[in-house]
Amino acid sequence: MNNIPYLSIQNLTISFTNSTKPILHNISFTVKCGETLALVGENGTGKTLIATSITRLRSNVSISGEIILDQQSILNLSYSELMAVRRHKVSYIFQEPNDSLNPSLTIGYHLLEIADGVNKKMRILDMLRRVGFVNPKKIFRSYPHELSGGMQQRAMIAMALINHPKLLIADEPTTALDVVLQKQILDLVKNLQAELNFAILLITHDFSLLQQIADRVCVLHGGKIVERGTPDDIIFHPRHAHTKLLSEAILMIPSREIEDPEVTFPLRARSP
Secondary structure, eight states, X not given: OOSSOSEEEEEEEEEETTOSSOSEEEEEEEEOTTOEEEEEOOTTSSHHHHHHHTTTOOSSEEEEEXXXXXXXXXXXXXXXXXXXXXXXXXXXXXXXXXXXXXTTSOHHXXXXXXXXXXOHHHHHHHHHHHTTBSOHHHHXXXXXXXXXXXXXXXXXXXXXXXXXXXXXXXXXXXXXXXXXXXXXXXHHHHHHHHHHOOEEEXXXXXXXXXXXXXXXXXXXXXXXXXXXXXXXXXHHSOOSHHHHHHHTTOOOOOSOOOOOTTBOXXXXXXXX
């Protein structure tokens, strides 16, 4: 694993432009390629605000501090440079696929609009296979409403990874799924990470996900990071009072699996 962080956030302070009161105060963390960092906290703590600020998706906020991506300051980029970052270096997966998928367009059309380079369809079919679809040609022709929630989320993962970004920001990616599908999706993402060596920033309020996917954890509360550690540190040996409250709410995910005729599990990373 490269020792140079792919993403470095230092002393990040964010406030809305119509307010002088910061929402987030002096947030600092790093993420390296091949590593998963989880930002954990209850709803409304500013986790998504951090995620969207990394590529300056919001125009109604004031940002101070440093956001360094691939050794480049995001806050100093021009609009065209920023668009290139959004297209090639960073991808997002959000919790509701229906918010990102146009119901009148096929999954293949969505991917063709995003994919760069040549041999797009061949690459898309390969990516659909990588995310677990047994019949990628069928999925390519399918409309979002013809897919289950878990299958839609796998299609979103394919869209996020088709241009091989080095940072995947997963914002509550499994909240809308039942616990069995949650485990399948997280296993899928970890296997793809092992294969493609991208960094993951996981945004979640659910402590039960940490041991499955995270290497390190930052706990957010009151606009600040109040605790850091490994998943085991945070879950079994929490120090901050708020972390203790969150750790008590863990739900254990069952080990059983369900069967989906369009998906094979578990997926394994390819040998180098």
